[in-house]
Amino acid sequence: MDLQALVDAASTRDWDTDPDGTVSVAVVGLGNYARNVSIPAIGAGDYTDLGAVVSGDPEKAARVADEHGAVALDYEAYVEGEAVGAYDAVYVATPNRIHLDQIRAAAGHGKHVICEKPLEATTERAAAAVDACDEAGVTLMTAYRMQADPVIRALGSFVAAGGIGEPTKAMGEFTFPVLAGSKGPEQWRLDAELAGGGALMDVGVYPLNTTRYLLGADPGAVEAMARASEPFGDRPDDPGSPRFADEHVHVLAEFPEGVVGEFTASFSGEAGTWLELVGSDGRIRVENAFVPDGERTVRLSTDAGDVEFSGVGADETREEFDYFAHCVLTGTPPEPDGRDGLTDVAVMGAAYEAAATGGRVAVERQ
Structure with a gap:
């Protein structure tokens, strides 16, 4: 690759095969980053839309859901599978040590997962998250936006x-x-x-x-x-x-x-x-x-x-979610x-x- 080819490639999606369809995402955890960076990126994506939001703060969940035409859930309802038909995949944006619990819930409902970095707080818990998705046969992507x-x-x-x-x-x-x-x-x-x-x-x-x-x-x-x-x-x-x-x-x-x-x-x-x-x-x-x-x-x-x-x-957060959805739509491992x-x-x-x-x-x- 010569230098001009490098500059040209820096504006190109090298992974996009233009698949049909979109992936509806449930955002689990509504901290500042999820609300102000991730949710707008999901809404702007070619292959993503917002299906549900999950928070321990009912007022916050309702407000964000109303703004984006999504379903509002608390954590108990999410774990129990309420409104599970409203989304195809889960984005986990809770504090690190809670990631495993949310990943296991998603995998148990047969939902693909994109999880914020780091994957978990310890190696043992991160390994358990990988195992949970492997056993359920669902995609698990770590949200490394720089790789997108x-x-x-x-x-x-x-x-x-x-x-x-x-x-x-x-x-x-x-x-x-x-x-x-x-x-x-x-x-x-x-x-x-x-x-x-x-x-x-x-x-x-x-x-x-x-x-x-x-x-x-x-x-x-x-x-x-x-x-x-x-x-x-x-x-x-x-x-x-x-x-x-x-x-x-x-x-x-x-x-x-x-x-x-x-x-x-x-x-x-x-x-x-x-x-x-x-x-x-x-x-x-x-x-x-x-x-x-x-x-x-x-x-x-x-x-x-x-x-x-x-x-x-490009906006690498939008690219990250579109890349994840592309992997789900095409059955490609991220x-x-x-x-x-x-x-x-x-x-x-x-x-x-x-x-x-x-x-x-x-x-x-x-």
């Missing part, structure tokens, strides 16, 4: 074709000042039991997963350092647990073929996201890499020349499937162990 972004997909093809030679190093950052908005320290993201951790689980997973996608490889071992000040430092009830609501985390990851990964994530500091991939014959840097519907700037320096482009691609999400949970679990022990921890293959 035409820009990132084009870069993946470029790297696989040797566009930067042999990859040698990957680096990335995601800083999200989680207390800068309307939510205070009581939010679930700072509850390590619900979240499974802190900044690494919530935003560090973006550079980790996107690098895995671009390299087509998984880390075999990690080292890490994590720090937290109040109110981030509350540990789970088990004082022996290595997991806590990390405010800052730095992970070194050993990929195959000698590739080194270095990722940082923070819950405080000036907001920013970027990703860089270095190879023997070139370098790729993506600015504003992980902001929803953000205008990414891509800079490439290769033996074939240099190029910079921005303002291409690339970011449940096991993809399970792998990241295992890597992050190893990173928390490494941060707690100060050692190098092997990542168990899932």
